[in-house]
Amino acid sequence: MTRGYWRRALPVYLMIVPGLLFFIVFKYIPMVGISIAFMAYSPFDGIGGSEWVGLRNFHRLFAEGDFLALLRNTLMLNLFDVLFFFPAPILVAVLLNEIKAKRFKAAVQTILYAPNFISWVVIVGITILLFATGSGGINQLLAGWGFERIELMTDPSYFRWVWLLQNVWQGAGWGAIIFLAALAAVDPLLYEAAAIDGANRWRMLWHIALPALRNVIVVLLILRMGHVMDLGFEHIFLLQNSMNLDVSEVFETFVYKVGMTQGDYSYSTAVGLFKSIVGLIMVLFVNRLAKQTGQEGVF
Amino acid sequence: MKKTALLMLAVCMAWGVTAGCANKNEDRSAASGSPAGSEGAQTEKVKIDMVIASWKGGGWPDNNHPIIQYIDKKFNVDLQIQWVPNANFVEKLNVIAASGKMPDVIRLDSPALFLKWASQGAFLDLQPYLSQYPTLQKIATPEEWALLNPQGKVYGIPIYETAQNTIYVRADWLDKLGIPRPEADAFTIDQFYEIAKAFATQDPDGNGKPDTYGFSALGNAMNLGMPELQAAFGIANGWKEEGGELIPAQVQSKEWKAYLNFMQKAYQEGVLDKDFVTNTNFNEKYAQGKIGFADMHYQFSRQTTQELQKIAPNAEFARLSPPIGEGGARGNSTPSSGKIKVVLGKDMNAQKRDRILELLDWWVSAEGEDILKNGIEGVHYRKGADGTYEMTDTLKAEGEGRQSLMWNWILRGNTNTFNIYKWSAPEWAQGMEQSIEDARKYPYRNVAEGYLPSSPAYAEKGSTLGDKFLKAVVEIIAGKKPVESIDDAIAEWKSSGGDQIIQEVNAAYKAKA
Numbered sequence: 001m002t003r004g005y006w007r008r009a010l011p012v013y014l015m016i017v018p019g020l021l022f023f024i025v026f027k028y029i030p031m032v033g034i035s036i037a038f039m040a041y042s043p044f045d046g047i048g049g050s051e052w053v054g055l056r057n058f059h060r061l062f063a064e065g066d067f068l069a070l071l072r073n074t075l076m077l078n079l080f081d082v083l084f085f086f087p088a089p090i091l092v093a094v095l096l097n098e099i100k101a102k103r104f105k106a107a108v109q110t111i112l113y114a115p116n117f118i119s120w121v122v123i124v125g126i127t128i129l130l131f132a133t134g135s136g137g138i139n140q141l142l143a144g145w146g147f148e149r150i151e152l153m154t155d156p157s158y159f160r161w162v163w164l165l166q167n168v169w170q171g172a173g174w175g176a177i178i179f180l181a182a183l184a185a186v187d188p189l190l191y192e193a194a195a196i197d198g199a200n201r202w203r204m205l206w207h208i209a210l211p212a213l214r215n216v217i218v219v220l221l222i223l224r225m226g227h228v229m230d231l232g233f234e235h236i237f238l239l240q241n242s243m244n245l246d247v248s249e250v251f252e253t254f255v256y257k258v259g260m261t262q263g264d265y266s267y268s269t270a271v272g273l274f275k276s277i278v279g280l281i282m283v284l285f286v287n288r289l290a291k292q293t294g295q296e297g298v299f
Numbered sequence: 300m301k302k303t304a305l306l307m308l309a310v311c312m313a314w315g316v317t318a319g320c321a322n323k324n325e326d327r328s329a330a331s332g333s334p335a336g337s338e339g340a341q342t343e344k345v346k347i348d349m350v351i352a353s354w355k356g357g358g359w360p361d362n363n364h365p366i367i368q369y370i371d372k373k374f375n376v377d378l379q380i381q382w383v384p385n386a387n388f389v390e391k392l393n394v395i396a397a398s399g400k401m402p403d404v405i406r407l408d409s410p411a412l413f414l415k416w417a418s419q420g421a422f423l424d425l426q427p428y429l430s431q432y433p434t435l436q437k438i439a440t441p442e443e444w445a446l447l448n449p450q451g452k453v454y455g456i457p458i459y460e461t462a463q464n465t466i467y468v469r470a471d472w473l474d475k476l477g478i479p480r481p482e483a484d485a486f487t488i489d490q491f492y493e494i495a496k497a498f499a500t501q502d503p504d505g506n507g508k509p510d511t512y513g514f515s516a517l518g519n520a521m522n523l524g525m526p527e528l529q530a531a532f533g534i535a536n537g538w539k540e541e542g543g544e545l546i547p548a549q550v551q552s553k554e555w556k557a558y559l560n561f562m563q564k565a566y567q568e569g570v571l572d573k574d575f576v577t578n579t580n581f582n583e584k585y586a587q588g589k590i591g592f593a594d595m596h597y598q599f600s601r602q603t604t605q606e607l608q609k610i611a612p613n614a615e616f617a618r619l620s621p622p623i624g625e626g627g628a629r630g631n632s633t634p635s636s637g638k639i640k641v642v643l644g645k646d647m648n649a650q651k652r653d654r655i656l657e658l659l660d661w662w663v664s665a666e667g668e669d670i671l672k673n674g675i676e677g678v679h680y681r682k683g684a685d686g687t688y689e690m691t692d693t694l695k696a697e698g699e700g701r702q703s704l705m706w707n708w709i710l711r712g713n714t715n716t717f718n719i720y721k722w723s724a725p726e727w728a729q730g731m732e733q734s735i736e737d738a739r740k741y742p743y744r745n746v747a748e749g750y751l752p753s754s755p756a757y758a759e760k761g762s763t764l765g766d767k768f769l770k771a772v773v774e775i776i777a778g779k780k781p782v783e784s785i786d787d788a789i790a791e792w793k794s795s796g797g798d799q800i801i802q803e804v805n806a807a808y809k810a811k812a
Contacts, residue, residue: 044396044401044416044419044421065795066763128577132573132577133574134512135510135573135574136574153577154777241518242519242576243576243770243773243774243777246770257762260393262758262762263389263393264759265393
């Protein structure tokens with residue numbers, strides 16, 4: 001560590017400072033608040049004045065009659081998400097990549113990712129307008145033609161599919177952008193060489209396009225696993241009604257009801273902490289799995 | 300070297316921007332200060348923060364409203380009202396509480412929250428000061444002041460409430476189908492159903508499509524938004540008293556079965572709105588002109604009629620009375636005054652406390668009511684040459700009633716004239732008062748209102764258990780489950796906490812009696 005080294009390196013270190021400060025101030029210091037998960041927290045007594053209760057809030061969570069239902073609903077929706085929603089943008093990207101007409105491709109792409117800018121309130125509102133059992137346009141058509149009405153919004157067996165399809169409609173086009181970028185980086189020579197070797201479209205897809213995407217897919221999948229307990233509160237909350245609660249109550253909506261509307265901060269913090277820990281374990285696990293199968297992990 | 304210096308400068312600047320932001324809004328109150336008013340000239344200006352729930356139409360856009368300016372001047376205060384949409388109000392209050400900065404004045408519509416925070420010592424005890432403010436003291440009875448409070452303490456100012464809602468009907472539909480308007484003393488639940496079925500099947504709006512319903516309901520409230528129907532079947536409005544015991548509606552198996560049979564049939568026959576499960580309010584449903592019977596109050600009925608007349612010129616929602624069930628059971632949901640409170644934060648100094656109480660004492664006086672309800676003469680209304688009053692164009696553009704937000708959404712006296720203004724048409728004023736008088740003829744109260752929040756089991760599980768019970772009710776009505784399965788829901792409600800709630804509420808009831 002000579003003087004010369006520091007003279008060269010100091011600006012680089014200084015550049016880290018704002019980012020570091022951001023994390024310390026907005027991410028690390030607020031972690032002190034986690035301590036209220038172990039208290040019977042009262043906002044008027046503050047963190048210093050509230051009583052410590054150890055793991056009581058966690059006991060309550062695991063003893064809660066609904067715990068298993070919450071866990072099942074959360075995991076089921078995530079399973080749907082990873083199985084069906086996660087591959088959707090990849091599919092969109094690969095298909096778009098096959099389109100040769102530039103203008104057409106740009107137009108399709110824009111149409112596909114426009115829904116990303118529509119808020120959930122609007123999307124759910126439109127869905128209800130279309131599919132409501134009595135006044136929904138589609139059900140009125142069905143009834144007019146003599147078919148039976150479909151209780152899409154209230155029958156619990158449809159809930160997961162409605163949720164999933166709305167996700168795909170809103171997010172698949174936008175999610176494809178990153179995969180398209182990876183595909184654009186593929187050397188066109190590879191395709192030419194493959195064509196000369198007599199490879200058809202499927203072969204090229206299998207041996208050139210997909211391998212080019214492999215790293216991106218693995219990294220995104222690992223990051224996705226960190227959110228295995230998060231589903232996006234707003235969307236689910238808007239879709240909830242008293243008929244589908246059996247399948248639609250997840251940790252996030254539960255935390256909201258307990259913490260925000262009933263003011264039970266300690267309990268809802270405990271539930272949140274539990275969620276985070278499960279997420280962390282999943283990330284570590286999948287990262288390890290990726291490394292063992294010869295992929296690069298995220299750390 | 301030069302590069303390094305530049306970089307340092309950049310970092311410092313980035314720092315400076317954030318640091319600069321921090322104290323930007325500190326001197327705002329000083330800047331907005333107007334010349335001190337006549338009365339408070341010798342005293343110091345006091346800033347008062349209020350957090351208030353806003354309803355349809357939202358609060359005033361800023362705190363420069365003429366009425367606020369009038370109060371600021373008269374009492375030498377800087378009144379800052381923060382309006383929060385009612386749907387997010389409890390959530391917002393919880394966030395405020397979590398931040399530890401209690402506003403000076405809050406209107407608390409949730410008794411559970413009031414009790415919880417009162418027990419945590421968040422509110423100022425008003426008992427020692429009340430006798431100095433006789434006008435304020437007179438707005439409620441001693442029982443109403445005591446409601447929800449521990450012995451000898453008064454943690455909030457009780458809000459006067461009255462029954463207003465009852466059953467209304469599309470009078471034009473009755474005429475079209477040639478059905479006479481039901482008499483108040485003979486309007487049975489069977490007649491209600493018969494007419495509702497006619498509305499659903501005989502195309503009362505004349506568009507040739509079977510797209511009308513007898514009545515609608517809400518999927519997110521235990522009374523399904525139509526408490527009059529549950530009253531007719533003898534289901535308690537929450538809790539009822541019988542033989543010295545308080546009994547919750549959730550255990551009334553026989554009554555629920557009769558009610559659910561009625562509702563299930565209504566759903567099957569298309570008399571009840573097929574979309575009731577996803578309804579969260581009635582505003583649009585009624586205004587679209589597809590529903591025959593409605594639960595509403597006078598003002599809502601006038602507004603809805605006005606909107607309806609844009610699509611159907613003869614449309615009119617006319618007032619009926621609650622339908623009569625077996626054994627004469629009937630009622631309009633009747634709230635208990637004092638359940639809603641206006642509370643003061645405990646941390647204020649004596650000067651601020653006295654100033655706020657002085658303000659509130661004036662608020663409910665005749666002079667205060669005049670200003671807070673009618674607004675400022677010359678701004679909101681004018682006196683004509685013939686001595687009658689009329690709204691100014693400003694208020695007409697804004698909408699009648701927009702001047703009375705502080706009176707109706709924060710604190711008001713115990714009269715039924717809260718929607719009647721100096722310029723109101725006599726017919727409106729009379730209709731309004733008559734409607735309230737009629738609604739009060741059939742009281743349907745929750746008798747446990749004062750005791751419920753003292754049950755810890757209710758505080759912890761009450762709303763979750765309620766949601767589950769409601770789910771069973773909704774499923775049965777929608778025909779997913781047989782009516783008998785309500786017994787399972789009752790058993791589950793009792794075993795997963797209901798029995799404990801019953802026991803605790805009755806203990807509190809007997810301790811007070």
